[in-house]
Amino acid sequence: MKQVLTLVVKLQPTSEQAKKLAATAKQFAAACEYINKEVKPSLSNRNAIQAVIYSEVKEQFDLVSNHVIRACARVAANRLTAKQKAKKVKGFKPTSFDCDKDTFRFREKDWTVSLSTVAKREHIKLRVSNYHRGKLSGQKPTSAQVCQHKDGDWYVHIQLKSDAPIVQKTSNVIGVDFGRREIAKTSTNKGWDGKQIQNTRDKYSRVRASLQKKASKGTRSSRRRCREILKRLAGRERKFQAWLNHNISKAIVVEAKETNSLIAIENLTGIRESTNKKPRSKTERRRSNSWAFYQLRLFLEYKGIKEGIKVIAIPPAYTSQSCNCCLHIGIRTQKKFKCTNKLCGWIGDADLNGALNIALWGRSVNTPRGSQLLTCSITEGLLKASSSALGG
Numbered sequence: 276m277k278q279v280l281t282l283v284v285k286l287q288p289t290s291e292q293a294k295k296l297a298a299t300a301k302q303f304a305a306a307c308e309y310i311n312k313e314v315k316p317s318l319s320n321r322n323a324i325q326a327v328i329y330s331e332v333k334e335q336f337d338l339v340s341n342h343v344i345r346a347c348a349r350v351a352a353n354r355l356t357a358k359q360k361a362k363k364v365k366g367f368k369p370t371s372f373d374c375d376k377d378t379f380r381f382r383e384k385d386w387t388v389s390l391s392t393v394a395k396r397e398h399i400k401l402r403v404s405n406y407h408r409g410k411l412s413g414q415k416p417t418s419a420q421v422c423q424h425k426d427g428d429w430y431v432h433i434q435l436k437s438d439a440p441i442v443q444k445t446s447n448v449i450g451v452d453f454g455r456r457e458i459a460k461t462s463t464n465k466g467w468d469g470k471q472i473q474n475t476r477d478k479y480s481r482v483r484a485s486l487q488k489k490a491s492k493g494t495r496s497s498r499r500r501c502r503e504i505l506k507r508l509a510g511r512e513r514k515f516q517a518w519l520n521h522n523i524s525k526a527i528v529v530e531a532k533e534t535n536s537l538i539a540i541e542n543l544t545g546i547r548e549s550t551n552k553k554p555r556s557k558t559e560r561r562r563s564n565s566w567a568f569y570q571l572r573l574f575l576e577y578k579g580i581k582e583g584i585k586v587i588a589i590p591p592a593y594t595s596q597s598c599n600c601c602l603h604i605g606i607r608t609q610k611k612f613k614c615t616n617k618l619c620g621w622i623g624d625a626d627l628n629g630a631l632n633i634a635l636w637g638r639s640v641n642t643p644r645g646s647q648l649l650t651c652s653i654t655e656g657l658l659k660a661s662s663s664a665l666g667g
C-alpha cells in the first residue's frame with residue numbers, strides 16, 4: 276500500500292499571478308457546481324462522471340482538460356464522502372483547484388512550481404523551510420492542490436507518495452473502545468479521560484449561548500461582531516479536538532508498534548444508514564453522529580499505515596453488554612460491568628470490558644482459520660475511499 280504525505284507550502288505569487296490563481300479557482304468551483312448539478316446524484320465514480328459530462332464542461336468553462344478531469348474527480352470524491360457521512364454534497368468554494376502531473380510540476384533548482392492556470396502556465400516561487408527542503412528534495416510529486424487559506428494567501432498542498440511499511444502478521448490485538456465514559460479506552464487499560472474535553476465543550480457552549488443571545492439583539496455592528504466571534508470559537512474547538520485526537524491516536528499506535536499488535540476498533544460508521552439496526556442508546560447515537568470519533572479513527576488509520584500497523588473495525592454489536600471472559604450478557608451501570616454468569620462473575624471497568632471485547636473479536640477475526648466468533652464481514656479502512664479519491 277502507498278502512503279501519502281501532504282506537504283503544505285506557501286506560494287509567493289506576484290499580484291498578477293495571484294489574480295490568475297483566483298480566476299482558476301473560480302472557474303474550477305463553478306465547473307464543480309455545474310457537474311454536481313447536471314450529473315445524476317447516484318453517480319459517484321469519477322470515470323463515469325467524466326464520461327457523461329467532460330465535453331460539456333470543457334466547452335463551457337475556461338479550464339484546461341486536466342483541470343476538467345480533476346473537477347470531475349473532485350465531485351466524485353465529495354459525493355463519496357457525503358455518502359459515507361449520510362449528508363448532502365456541500366457547495367464548492369472558489370478557493371482551490373486540483374492539479375495532476377501535467378498541470379503541476381515541482382522544480383528543485385529554483386524551488387518553484389509551475390501551474391496551469393486559466394491564462395497560461397505560471398512559475399511561482401515556493402516559500403520553503405528546511406523541513407520542506409528535506410521532504411521535497413529529489414521528489415517528483417504528481418498531484419497537488421492549490422488553496423487560498425483564510426489568511427488570503429495562496430498555498431500548495433503537495434502529495435508525496437511512498438511505499439508504506441509491510442504489515443506484519445500478528446496475533447496480538449489492542450482493542451480500543453470509543454467514547455463512553457472516556458474518549459478512548461484500550462484493552463491494555465490505558466484511557467483518555469473525557470472530562471477535559473467535556474469541560475472545554477461546556478465552556479464553549481456557555482460562551483456560545485451568551486453570544487447567540489447577544490447576536491439576536493443589539494446594533495447591527497455588534498451583532499456582526501458576535502457572529503464573527505462565534506465563527507472563531509468553532510474553529511478553536513475543532514482545533515482542540517484535532518489536537519486531542521492526534522495525541523490519542525499517536526499513543527495507541529506507538530503502543531501497537533512496541534507490542535507488535537494490530538488495532539481493533541468498533542465500526543461506528545454506517546450505524547445511521549441501516550434502518551433495522553437503530554442505535555440502541557443516546558450515547559451510541561451521539562458516537563455514531565460524532566465527527567470527533569470519525570476523525571480519531573481516521574488518524575489511527577493514517578498513523579497505522581505509516582508504521583505498518585493494521586487497523587480493523589468490527590461490528591459494534593454486544594461489545595458493551597457481553598462479558599469479556601465468558602461472553603455472557605452482563606449488567607453494566609455507568610462505570611462498572613458485572614458478569615451475571617455465576618461461574619465467571621467478572622467485575623470491572625465497563626469501558627475496559629468493552630475494549631477487551633473488541634480485542635477479543637479482533638483476535639478471532641485475525642486468526643488464520645478465520646472467524647470463530649462471528650461470520651459477518653469486517654470493514655477495513657475508511658482510508659481506501661479517500662486514498663482512491665486522491666488520484667491513485
Ligand SMILES: [Zn+2]
Binds near residue numbers: 600616621
Ligand atoms: Zn463472564
